[in-house]
Amino acid sequence: METTQQTESKIIELKPFADEMVVNMGPQHPSTHGVLRLELKLDGEVVREAIPHIGYLHRCFEKHSENLSYPQIIPFTDRMDYIAAMNQNWGFCLAVEKLLETDESRNFEVPERAEYLRVLICELNRIASHLLSFGTYGMDLGAFTPFLYAFRDRERLLLLFEKVCGARLTYNYVRIGGVSEIIPLEPGSITEQNYLDEVEAFLDYFEPKIDEYNELLTKNSIFTERTTEVAVMSADMALSYGATGPNLRGSGVDWDLRRDEPYSIYDRFDFDVPVAVDVPELGAVVGDCWCRYKIRMDEMKESVRIVRQILAEGLPDGPVMADLKAVRPPKGEIYFRSEAPRGELGFYIVSDGTPKPVRVKGRSPCFSALSVMQELSRGLMVADIIAIIGSIDIVMGEVDR
Amino acid sequence: MKPEEIYEVLTQQFSEAVLNFDTELAGDPSIHIAPSAIADVCQYLAETEALAFDSLMCLSGLDLNANDEEFAVVYHIYSMRHRHSAVIKAMVPKTNPHLPSVSHIWKTADWHEREAYDLYGILFEGHNDLRRILLPDDWEGYPLRKDYKEPEFYRGMRVPY
Numbered sequence: 001m002e003t004t005q006q007t008e009s010k011i012i013e014l015k016p017f018a019d020e021m022v023v024n025m026g027p028q029h030p031s032t033h034g035v036l037r038l039e040l041k042l043d044g045e046v047v048r049e050a051i052p053h054i055g056y057l058h059r060c061f062e063k064h065s066e067n068l069s070y071p072q073i074i075p076f077t078d079r080m081d082y083i084a085a086m087n088q089n090w091g092f093c094l095a096v097e098k099l100l101e102t103d104e105s106r107n108f109e110v111p112e113r114a115e116y117l118r119v120l121i122c123e124l125n126r127i128a129s130h131l132l133s134f135g136t137y138g139m140d141l142g143a144f145t146p147f148l149y150a151f152r153d154r155e156r157l158l159l160l161f162e163k164v165c166g167a168r169l170t171y172n173y174v175r176i177g178g179v180s181e182i183i184p185l186e187p188g189s190i191t192e193q194n195y196l197d198e199v200e201a202f203l204d205y206f207e208p209k210i211d212e213y214n215e216l217l218t219k220n221s222i223f224t225e226r227t228t229e230v231a232v233m234s235a236d237m238a239l240s241y242g243a244t245g246p247n248l249r250g251s252g253v254d255w256d257l258r259r260d261e262p263y264s265i266y267d268r269f270d271f272d273v274p275v276a277v278d279v280p281e282l283g284a285v286v287g288d289c290w291c292r293y294k295i296r297m298d299e300m301k302e303s304v305r306i307v308r309q310i311l312a313e314g315l316p317d318g319p320v321m322a323d324l325k326a327v328r329p330p331k332g333e334i335y336f337r338s339e340a341p342r343g344e345l346g347f348y349i350v351s352d353g354t355p356k357p358v359r360v361k362g363r364s365p366c367f368s369a370l371s372v373m374q375e376l377s378r379g380l381m382v383a384d385i386i387a388i389i390g391s392i393d394i395v396m397g398e399v400d401r
Numbered sequence: 402m403k404p405e406e407i408y409e410v411l412t413q414q415f416s417e418a419v420l421n422f423d424t425e426l427a428g429d430p431s432i433h434i435a436p437s438a439i440a441d442v443c444q445y446l447a448e449t450e451a452l453a454f455d456s457l458m459c460l461s462g463l464d465l466n467a468n469d470e471e472f473a474v475v476y477h478i479y480s481m482r483h484r485h486s487a488v489i490k491a492m493v494p495k496t497n498p499h500l501p502s503v504s505h506i507w508k509t510a511d512w513h514e515r516e517a518y519d520l521y522g523i524l525f526e527g528h529n530d531l532r533r534i535l536l537p538d539d540w541e542g543y544p545l546r547k548d549y550k551e552p553e554f555y556r557g558m559r560v561p562y
Contacts, residue, residue, distance in 0.1 A: 009435040063544055102427035239455055240507030255481060332427030335459060335477045335488065347457050348477065349426075358466075362490070363459040363477075364524070371512040400535060 020048065033136065033389060034396030038373075042214065042382065050377040050385060052370055057400035058130035064361035070096050070176055070327040073360065081398040084129040086122045087340040088398075089174035092362075094263060095336035095347035096176050099221040099329040104184060112316045115265045120172065120310045121164060123303040124199070127206070128157040129341035130303075137293060137390035138217050139261050141226045141304040146217045153209060156202055163195060177322035192315065200311050207304050210297065217308035219282065227290040230281040231376045231388045235287070241375075242368035245343025245395060246299065247392055250292030252275045269306045276297035289391035297343075297394070325355065329357050335363075342366055342393055350378070362401055366394040402485045404430050409481070423490070431488040439474075439491045440501035441529070446478060446487070447506050454478040454487070457503070457524055462521035467547035472498050472521055480528035491522060502528035505545065520545040 009089045026037040035056035041049040061080065065073045077092045078085040087117025157169045165173040165180060173180050217223050233243065237253040248255055256273040258266040276291035284290040331353040339344035343365025350359040369392045377385055402412075408422040411432060418438030420477050424430040434442050446454040463473040476489040493500050502525035504510040514525040515534040522543035525531055533540065542551055551560050 054535075055537070058535040060544065099428055237508075240508040242456060242458070244509070252482075260484070263497060288479070330427040332429075333431075334428040344458070345440070346477070348461050348475065350461055350463060350465070359461070359463055361459065361461040367512060368509050 006051070019073055027053075031393055035395055036077060036370075036389070036394070036399075038385065040382065040385070043381075045381050047377050047380050047382060047385060051372060052373050052398050053162075054367075054370065057396045059401065062238070062360055062364060067356065069177060069348075069355045070329070070357065073357075074175065074331060075170065075172045077362070078172055079393045079397055080364065080401055081129075081340065081342060081366070083132055083167055083395050084123040084125050084341045085169060085171050086173060086204060087129075087338070088345065090118055090122055091336075091338045091345040092347050093174050093176045094338055095329065095334055095349050096329060098336045098352075099332060099349060099351060100176075100324075100327070101336040103240050103273075103330040104332075110264075110322055110324060111178055112400040113317050113318045114320045114322075116310055117320060118174055118181050119265060119269075120199070120307055120315075121161070121179075123306045124160060126158055126162075126303045126341045127300050128154050131157075132298050133296055133341075133393045134213065134217070136349070137393075138223070140386050140390040141223060143217055143220065143223060146213060149213065149216070153206055156205075160195075160199060160202065163198075175321065176327050177324040179321045181320055196311055197316070199307065203304050203308060203311075207301070209361070210304075214297060218294060224282045224284070224290060226383070226387055227391065228288055229285055229291045230384050231380060232285060232287040233292075233372060233376060233393070237372065237375070238287075241372045243343070243372055243392070244365050244368065245339065245341070246295040247292055247343060247372075249274060249368050250287060250295045250391075252276050252286040252291075257337065257344060262377050263336075269309050271302045274302065285366060289387045290294060292393075306349075311371065313356075326355065328353070338383040340365060342395065342398070343369060364398040365398075365401060366392075366399045367401075370394050370399055402452070402483065404487050407446075408432050409548065410449075410452065411438060411442065411445075412545075418442060426531070429488045431490045433490050433492065436474075436491040436493050436500035439476075439489070440503055442489070443476070443478075443503045451483075452480065453482045454480045456481060456541060457507035457509045457513075458486070458499065460510055461502075462517035462545065464521065464545060464547045470495060472523060473519065474523060476503070492518070497527055498522060499524040501526050501529075505530050506515055519526050519543070522546070533560050 003126055021042045023040045023042055026038055027035040027039055039051040061076050073090050077088040081088050095218035131150045131154045137335040165171045173304050199234045225374040233251050235253050238248045254275045259273055274295050276286045278285050329351040333350040335348045337344045344363055346363030348361040349357050352358050377388055414418045417433045420433040422432055433546055436562045446452050457480050459477040461475045471492040474491045491500055499506050503512055504514055514528050518531050519533045519535050520543055525546055542549055
């Protein structure tokens with residue numbers, strides 16, 4: 001104001017910020033991958049603050065669980081991350097099994113055959129999950145074609161799952177003590193070999209496709225313009241917020257539970273853990289949207305490798321279910337985490353020795369990953385918000401539970 | 402480090418605030434900490450070189466029984482550097498459940514504490530944005546409490562079906 005008086009000339013005050021505008025993105029928005037509402041505080045097209053509002057898909061999983069027996073809870077885990085439901089089933093079963101194992105009188109052990117089937121089917125589910133992520137991410141950023149390719153291939157996987165358990169999305173296949181037996185997978189039967197042949201045929205078809213998709217989208221210059229150097233998440237930030245899985249590895253942290261804290265039979269397989277590195281020719285830096293996306297593309301290859309090793313070895317003979325008369329864990333509590341496609345899926349289970357749990361808490365990887373959103377999006381453009389949501393790959397069913 | 406060693410280190414550092422080491426039950430043993438000291442203990446766990454708990458895997462509220470006098474807040478922490486984990490528990494009275502927030506130590510706690518507040522009504526002092534996260538803002542009561550009775554109506558809609 002002093003300057004105005006001194007010069008006595010008309011000075012238009014330039015405000016560094018325009019008026020703040022609040023825009024709701026979602027809850028029904030095709031790019032929010034479900035029912036996520038982002039309260040955007042905008043200065044023109046620049047995002048000052050993006051506040052996520054969640055809970056639109058809250059179905060009281062934890063409250064329901066307290067009134068159900070352990071096997072009855074498994075279908076609820078299907079509906080958490082419905083894109084990778086096999087992995088969710090498995091995560092829950094692993095936690096319960098861990099608690100059952102503490103009861104030494106029971107002498108409980110999951111049969112070999114079931115372990116192999118679990119790894120086989122869960123790695124296939126990981127591919128299906130990453131395919132969906134890849135396809136929708138491209139579509140979010142304006143590339144429609146990869147989406148059609150991704151869904152075409154995912155469809156073949158869903159048919160494989162359907163043959164195993166009769167469902168396409170909510171499987172309830174992995175059970176406490178093994179896997180369900182509805183499939184025509186009796187040991188040594190001709191149908192088992194048929195099924196494994198079909199899996200192999202899919203892998204033979206799919207493996208070269210990954211390179212094709214990399215040509216199609218990963219190196220596409222429009223796509224790299226939208227994703228490289230956008231929303232760089234440092235390793236410290238990822239660790240502090242509890243972002244896990246591809247998001248953590250996309251920030252350059254070499255960490256995978258399957259390798260670093262092997263559960264089930266993962267220590268028997270040979271696979272690499274993709275970790276993000278700078279890619280100067282495309283302009284990507286560790287921790288940006290492109291790196292998080294790329295980790296998923298590379299992980300599909302590793303999953304193919306794991307499944308191929310199972311196919312080469314063949315499934316061991318034996319039962320697919322442990323001899324488990326009733327699921328009644330001893331009084332106690334357990335926290336167990338496994339590597340789901342979206343990160344570390346943990347279950348905290350408290351048992352009082354009855355057939356129903358006292359408390360079940362699902363530690364959802366997407367829940368923690370989404371909490372980064374607010375800090376990550378500060379100062380970016382509105383269009384970048386879409387790029388972030390797609391790159392952290394959330395499923396709202398799991399965030400809200 | 403094993404959980405019992407971590408317990409030893411903590412007792413030496415915070416003599417009175419470390420209450421006991423619970424190994425009676427099956428599964429993970431837990432270290433009980435006085436709720437008022439939880440932030441200091443967590444700070445120590447995160448910053449001491451030998452412990453270096455760099456990630457909070459999970460933070461949960463817990464109500465074991467409707468007749469109990471206390472809620473528990475359970476912290477599952479992990480050190481990627483040393484590859485060890487620990488379970489920290491703090492018991493808070495049901496009549497006035499409050500304890501210091503750890504969201505300034507691990508950002509994961511931000512949303513997890515909001516969830517524990519939302520579903521159990523536990524207040525985390527020092528949390529800068531403690532509001533409901535999963536339920537609507539005007540929801541009454543805290544559903545994961547064992548003595549919770551669902552309201553008959555929510556905004557004119559019948560709740561039980």
